[in-house]
Amino acid sequence: MENIITFAPCVLLLPFLMFLFLGLTNYKWTGKQAGIIGTAGITVVAFCCYYIALQYFFGGVGKPDGATAYQTITVFNMEWMKMSVAHPGLTISIGFLLDPISAMMLIVISTVSLMVHIYSFGYMFEHGHYDEGMQRYYCVLSLFSFAMLGLVLATNIFQMYIFWELVGVSSFLLIGYYYKKPAAISACKKAFIVTRFADMFYLIGILIVSYYTKTFDFVEMNTLAENGHTLVGNSMEGLTFMGLSLTTLAMFLIFLGGAGKSAMFPFHIWLPDAMEGPTPSSALIHAATMVVAGVFLVARLFPVFAIDAPNALEAITYIGAFTALFAAVIAVAQTDIKRVLAFSTISQIAYMMVALGVARFSIEGVEHVETTLGFTASMWHLFTHAMFKAMLFLCCGCIIHCVESNEMAKMGGLKKYMPITWACFGIGCLAIAGIPPFSGFFSKGEILSACLENQCTGIYVIMTLTAGLTAFYMFRLFYHIFYYEENPEYATSEHKPHDQKWPMTLPLIVFAVLTCVCGFFPFGQLITASHEAIEIETNWFVEGVSLTTAALGIGIAYVLYYKKNDKPAKIMAKMQGLCTAASHRFYIDEVWYGITRSFIFGIICKSIAWFDRHCIDGFMDLMGWLTNRASSESKDFQSGHVQQYAWVFVMGVVVIGTLALYL
């Protein structure tokens, strides 16, 4: 425990200091030096994180002798701001909360961040020199690591909100890294505005909840009272707003913030465009860590959701299930390899949301059919997905580096040129498709059986269908890149595609190993909603069905895309409407654009602008005009004519004298 207290501040402070140091002195370093400094810093942070997480899980810190459940430990909690007037006792603190999910997130964030730091050395080195903005890049990566660690370790919802916005800013900066590219600029603005829009709901939710509970603290909010309800549920008991329970409403608003960050429908539009950023940062932010912040948020407040706002959780399930299927369908029709992965990320995060949505909290002594298996499955999938999706993105980075294009049409037949990338990409595809023994098989299987165990058969069917689609589009991507038809340019080109140097290959291999082994981690022992170990049984029916659908998906992809043939074109011709719609992402972007144009710009902004121009500006103009008139009227008073002054003086004396005499 004492050791943890020494290492804990380091985890938060070091990346922040690194950000300040690199940000303030970036003119002093070459890109390579800045990269080495940043990587050294994140290495230290990663080892601190591993140490803390291992001590927590296995070193007896989280589970002292004799305890059956993991403890929630507040390592430190400093008062930062006190709201004494309106709400005495309501304080905002900055702290460090350690419980199973935050310990797990420590491992995920530090591993992916470290690997991305190393990988970026190779990725940013092009045509014999390092990218000129590399100092800025590493500086923002440090900022992101700091913000993300602060987010998962937050002791209270307000601290989480602060770091939540910080990750949003660093995501904005990294998407807009190539600031000379107009597409990157509009993508970073889109990402920022969409997530900010969703965060507005999050903030409203926080305000409602903290108004009634008089606290921001997660531990206090989640604590179960005597009557089996949480503090949030108790303090808002019986309150309704427009026929909805206020608890449900507030928790749903909080979830909407999470939906923005986690790219749930209809806020998913920013994520595919965010692929304009450098590929390693996409791997870190838009595949492994930041986009799961929404899932983490729901998991963090899971007792409140499950006990006091089950309707909100139900809504999460439906939104998640729809998003999963919807994004998978779009992914099938995309031709940009990073966009395929982006839609696949949306779909997989939706899986995690669904798993949380179907999970229910079983209170002791009350007979419940529902189980909390979904919670464990969700966190498990978060972990495994972070590893294999980061790897897939990094593989894409290697491929893009060689081919210098994101389009599938420029690729094909890369297997013989890039064997290591081929192997890693293949492992990633097998994992995401849910083929044993790779990690995705286990976590996805648990999600599906959680759906079935909690009587959500409809959801189960949708998710299984999505799993089949996932297998299909991932292998479509895989065959398109590595088999299909070789691009004739490779044979004649001077720079043949090749596996990259070690900084880019090492992270791939590390992730590939992790993807192979992390399915066997005892997640049921470590991460559960009640912090007590649960038994995870393999549901053979579910596994059988999902394996069959996955095999079917892969089989169809093999038939269509292993070798160049005219079947895909024929199928596309048959389903032309669906294909066009899917390749245009079902026009959701256009709908948003239309709403923004006609409603927000056309009605709200115009009326506000009118009010600003005519009322606020008018009032200011009136003040100016009055002052102007008053001074121009009174300026003749000071004429410079001595005799005029003397007249005023004499008359003044007369008036004062008269008053003195007669009053």
Next chain:
Amino acid sequence: MIPVEMYLIVSTLLFFIGVFGFLVRKNLVGMLMSIELILNAVNINFVAFNRYLFPEQIEGYAYSLFVIVVAAAETAVAIAIFFNVYRRKGSETVKSIRELKH
């Protein structure tokens, strides 16, 4: 003996003639002369009150002498200024000097 009111009437007339002259004369020298009239009205008051109220003391006479001396000095300075004004502006009217408003 002439009553003190007579002196006061004379000095009041003199004072208001001075004030009137100061307010309406266009010529600088005329304004200066008006000021002299005001000062002399004060002098008459000093001397008259001294003579009628405290005949055995001389503060009133002394002050009137002071006033005469100060008025002479002031006249010297003012005339010097008027000369310069006349040289620069080519005019001796009060309207021609308005610079102090800036």
